[in-house]
Amino acid sequence: MSMRRIFDNIESEKDAQRLVYLIHLYTEKGEQGEVTWLKDQALKALIYIGTVEQLFRTFDYAPLFVTWSDQTRFVNVSMEAEAILEKLIEAKIIERLRLSTEHYRYIFAYRVTDRAYVREIPMEIKREVENVYKCPVHSILYEVHFTEHIEPQLICPKCEREKEIIHNKMTKIRARNILDAEQINFISELILLSKFLREKIEV
Ligand SMILES: [Zn+2]
Numbered sequence: 001m002s003m004r005r006i007f008d009n010i011e012s013e014k015d016a017q018r019l020v021y022l023i024h025l026y027t028e029k030g031e032q033g034e035v036t037w038l039k040d041q042a043l044k045a046l047i048y049i050g051t052v053e054q055l056f057r058t059f060d061y062a063p064l065f066v067t068w069s070d071q072t073r074f075v076n077v078s079m080e081a082e083a084i085l086e087k088l089i090e091a092k093i094i095e096r097l098r099l100s101t102e103h104y105r106y107i108f109a110y111r112v113t114d115r116a117y118v119r120e121i122p123m124e125i126k127r128e129v130e131n132v133y134k135c136p137v138h139s140i141l142y143e144v145h146f147t148e149h150i151e152p153q154l155i156c157p158k159c160e161r162e163k164e165i166i167h168n169k170m171t172k173i174r175a176r177n178i179l180d181a182e183q184i185n186f187i188s189e190l191i192l193l194s195k196f197l198r199e200k201i202e203v
Helices: 010-027 040-052 078-088 114-120 124-133 175-179 181-202
Strands: 062-068 073-078 094-100 104-111 143-146 152-155 166-167 172-173
Touching: 010 040, 010 078, 010 104, 010 114, 010 124, 040 073, 040 104, 040 124, 040 143, 040 152, 040 175, 073 078, 073 175, 073 181, 078 094, 094 172, 104 114, 152 175
Parallel strands: none
Antiparallel strands: 062 073, 094 104, 143 152, 166 172
16 A cells, blocks of 8 residues: 655655644544644644654744734744645645634644545654654653743643753753744844844955
């Protein structure tokens, strides 16, 4: 049986499989197999963590001005992930629901519709995804929680420990760092500015 392919590029295809499996893990709940929807805000936080941990090989993130709960703010969003999501919706592998909030804004939610696609995802891809989103001690999925400041947190429901990634052997990254975008944006602007100045000076 050959797997349905959506992308010409094999790396993008694998990232699409990782993304579908991630959505599957967070929507396929309950013993009766009832399906829930994964809200965009939680998905963005999960993708951010997966990108920092280099689970998604073709993803990067950049600050984007988006709707975040009842606010509009800078969030570290992966444009590659957004593009793959669009393609997966077109291919009817995942489904997107538009919900209106009490503040008359719209939010999206996702779930997997093509279960055959999920079944055919290679075991090693599934394991890679589970290694990122499951507590290593309890082997259960981290839950996505939001603080009163709408900061996301990935927390193990059993030991209540928050997922942390040690980045470049020194910086601790947690899901809430998805909101550090303004700062990152500011720093990158400073770097650009200093580069610009140096070039000016060299001339
Ligand atoms: Zn745990």
